[in-house]
Structures are given as C-alpha cells and as structure tokens.
Amino acid sequence: MKTDSLSSSWVSKQSPVGLAVLGAGFLFAFFSENYFYIEILMLAAVYGIFAMSWDILTGYTHEVNFGFALFVGGAGYLSGILNLRMGVSPWLTIPVGALAAGLAGVIIGYLTLRLKGPYFAMVTLAFASIVYKLAFILYDYTGGEEGISGLAPLTSDPRWDLLAVWSATAAVYVVLRTYAGSKHGHILKAIRADEDAAQSSGINTAYYKIEAFALSGFLGGIGGGLFAHSQMQVGPTMLSGYISIIVVLLAMIGGMGTIVGPLIGALVLSLLNEYLRVIEEYRIVVYSGLLILFIYLAPEGFANLGFVKKSRVLSSLILGERRVK
C-alpha cells in the first residue's frame, strides 16, 4: 500500500489497548493526588519498561536473555555512583548509565552470537551473576550488601516523578513498536524462524542480533536508571537473579514478541503484587505461585492466546494487527 501516507500506516499498526493504557496512565499522573498509588504505579511502569525492553530481544529472536538484571542493575549502579560521588544530575546520569548498558549489550551480543537456546540463556545468566558478585567485591564503590542510598530524586514532586517515568514508558513503547514494525523487526522475526535461511538471503544476521541486544540494553538501562532514582537507592537486589526472573515471567505472561503484551502484563502483575500486600507474610509465595499458574495456563502469554489471534476484533484491539480481507 504505497498510497498510504507514512503517518496513517504508522497509526494503523498501533494497538488501541496499548495506547489506551498509556493514556490512562498520563491522566492518572496529571490528576491523582494519592501518593501511595503514585509510588505503586511508578514501580509498575518501571517494570513495564523492563519487560518491553527484554521483549525486543527475546520476543523477536526467541533467544532467552536470563540476565536482564545486568542492564537494570548495571545502569542503576552507574547512574547512582555518578550522581552520589560526582554530583551529576539524574537527567545526565540516566542516559550515561543507559549508554553503558547498551554498550554492554553490544559486547555480550558479540560474544554470544554463536550460542543458541539453553547455552545462550545460561551465558547471559552467568554474565549477570558475575556482575552481581562484583557488586559485593567492589565494596568501596557499590556499598556491598547495603548498596548506596541517598540518590537525588528525579524531580522534587512524586507526581512529576511519575509523569517523567510514565513519559519514558510511553517513549520506550513507541520506539519499540516502531522498531518492531520496521524492517529491522521483520528481520529479527526472520532470524527467529530460520537463521540460516535469513543468512543465505543476504542478511547480516549478526548485525541485527547485536543491534537488538544493544537496544534492549539501552532501554533497559533507562529503566534501571529511573528505578534507581525514583527509589533513591541502588542495592544488589537490582542485579540479582530475582529481577531477571521476574522480568522474564512478566514478559512471557504478557505475551512475547508483541511489546504491548509485556507492557500490560508487567503493569497488571506489578499492581497485583502490590494488592497482595494485604497478606504481606505470604505475598511473595502467593505471587510467585500465581506466576507459575499463569505460565502453566498460557505458556505463550495472554496476548498470544489462540482466541486473541484468531478473533479479528481482539487481535486488532490488542495487537494492532489489521488483516486485509
């Protein structure tokens, strides 16, 4: 359809549900006065950023990155240290941290190019664990077990914080949807289907995989920096396997390879997690039990369930896929 102008084809690829959720978040950020909910939504939005950034690599190439905490925690620590030790403003430290995470993505992507399946998954886990251990060994810089606290907040008002975090979430969403809908996204899908065939069609698959890794790392790093500054502290938990596993679970339950699925999955499940605080003692047990149940019931994720894909209305509402008759 060459007659379509660029903007209308861009709009037609959007997911109404995804945009509606983002819009609702903005409305909430503008009008809500309840600081408790603001904090909760901010955390959920950060997890949304994580899940979406994870999805651009794993959802589109099906190589599972089990070490996402490396990007999150690495960028978080870097921007935290820059902020606290050198007094740099969060607005500069977050991009610097994200760039470093993107660079880490390029390096790890380069090193793991030949690996597939379980090998890939475990080497990413190993890299993340090495950095996790380093956080304890480099005690002088990272504060060891306790981490570093007293970071500058994003803004002076939590409502503006939420607005900033939510804008970042929306920006990440738009960037990733656009990237996934572009030639690059299609090439990633081709690599997922058959890497050898893609290669023999003259596609430099290595380049595109590293590019996706870098993008995933960069955007995850933005999330990590925002996380650090909105919590005003960085601790080893940000680098731990817990973050990696939760990000994988949130994105998988939402529906890999859709961007909108991980976003909504992360938002809904993080809110559910906060809601479970009424049974604080059992919260993590119940929460992780529920995550197992969801994965069991819908291994492909809710956005990829059969009836969503088959129904024209649902697939266009949720996934933004218009089908021509």
Place this chain on the structure above:
Amino acid sequence: MEIIILGTVRGALYSLIAVGFVLVFSVGGILNLAHGTYYMLGAYLTFIFYSLLFHGGSSGILIVSAGLALVSVGLIAAVVYQVLLRPNIGSVTYVMVMTLALALFVGEVMALLFGVSGTSVPSFIEGSTRIGDVKVVNQQLLTVPIIVCVLPALWLFLRKTKMGRGIEAVAQQRVAAILMGVDADRALLVTYALSASMAASAGALIAPVSSVVPEMWLFPLIKAFAIAILGGMGSVVGAVIASFLMGYAEVFTSFLIGEHLSEMLALVVIALVLIIKPSGILGKMAR
C-alpha cells in the same frame, strides 16, 4: 596435598550434583533450572523428617530421614515433571522459565516456613580424620565413598537394565529409540526423578556441614551448569571429570587468591568455555 584432598572432597560433591543435571539434559534436551531446588529440598526434607517427624534421635534415624528425603524428592520431581513440564516439554524456553519460577517459589515457601536464617541438622558421623597433615571433617569425607558407590551403580543401571538402556538410547537418538519401542516419555520421567534424587542426596549430605537456608539452591545450580558446560553438555563422563577439575581449581584459587574469587570461578568458566569452545571437553554441540 591439601589442595588434592579438599579438591577431591569438593569434586565428589559436585559430581553428585552435576551428573543428574547432565543426564536430564542429554535425555530430554531440557535445562532443568530447578536442579538446585531439589538439592535444597534434600537438605530441608532431611531436616523436616529428622527434627519434626522423628523429633531427633541417633544417627541411624538421621540416615533413615535422609533416605526418606531422597525418595520424597524423587516423587516430587516426578509429579513436577508429569504435571508442570510434560505438557510443554518441547519448548526449551518454557521448561527453563517454569523450572526457574519453581526454584523461586520453593525458595520463598521455605523462607516462609522456616525463616531466612535457616536451620541445621547434626552430622551423620561426628569428628574428623587426619590424612597426612590435613584435617577433614568426616561428614564431608563421606561424599567420597558415596560417590564411589553411586557412580558405578548409575553406570550399571544405564548399561545393564532395560530401563537404563532405554534412557541411553533416547539420549543417543530419540527418534530411533522410539521406533525401537522405547517409551521416551517414561525414560525422561525416570531420569528426571533419578537426577532429582541424586541432587537431593548431595543436599542431605551437605546439610550438617553448611547451614540450610532458602537461598541455597542457586549455588549448586550455577556449579552444575558450569560443570556441565566444561564437561560438555550431555556427556556424563565429561561431567565427572569436570566436577573434579572444578573442585581442584576452586580450592586452588581460594588458597591462592581468596574465597570470594573462587566463587566467581564457576561463572568465569561458564562464560569462557561457552565463548571459546561451546562443546566443552567431551561434548557434541547440540543445535
């Protein structure tokens, strides 16, 4: 001398953990990230049976509890495999995510039930032995005779029984084995339960000398993976060799540099081997 003895003890423990992990991978092509959890359950169930069911007693009762723990872990693993893993066993991603989520879940349940500070059980045999000028705690030394019994038993099982030969056949050529009438599904079920029991036996053995805490699943998982990678995924012999190499190398580094760096050794080994020679010492590259 010290390095050789301590390294052997460590290597024996590692091979008890890693062999099962490698066996499951070679038979099912799945990465069982809940392997460390079975190790942890072995330790916890020994404690539960010994302290809560029998209310303590002689070391005979302790050994009975450990035996019960092994059997129950095997049963738990069989149920996990049948209910949670089997429906989607073809998807490597699903199995990895599910087993890792399970590991997280069980860790949290144990933290809820027994607290994060952990528990402990008394030693099977008290005291320590001097070998040359090195003093080794008897409980740790116990892993060596046990591995000397377990490995040949496993070898006999795999080579001499019908079930074991079926498992071997599935590991070599899955389709051909099915065509020859091997129940590949049951072979994997048995392997999975067996490997969980072996991990649990390592956990039960280590319970008296290290504290039983909810996070104890991560360390053996990383070690098992490093060993599996070093020895070549899917090669049981490679795993045994790699276990002892790893044991010696770790003891050596901790003497040379320091304990916390020896913990990183496993991770560095994973990264390096995968990048330089992904097939490991004795493995075939699976694609």
